[in-house]
Amino acid sequence: MAKPKPTRVTNRITELRQSAGLSQAELAQRIGVTRQTVNAIERGKYSPSLEAAFLIARVLQHPLDEVFDYPA
Secondary structure (H helix, E strand, O other), X not given: OOOOOOOOOEEOHHHHHHHOOOOHHHHHHHHOOOHHHHHHXXXXXXXXXXXXXXXXXXXXXXXXXXXXXXXX
């Protein structure tokens, strides 16, 4: 089975999550995923669904385009 390619989507989740005083587990619980999923998203190993991306931005209280970036 082929290994998934890393995403080109970058994010500031780690920085914003830590500024908000949240652990990966707390963010995961608030958006309905596992801590491992949050870790993979933060490290750029996995792109969240559109719904999860909006939830992350909402929990972190930042606009979506301040949390995630996709290079042109």
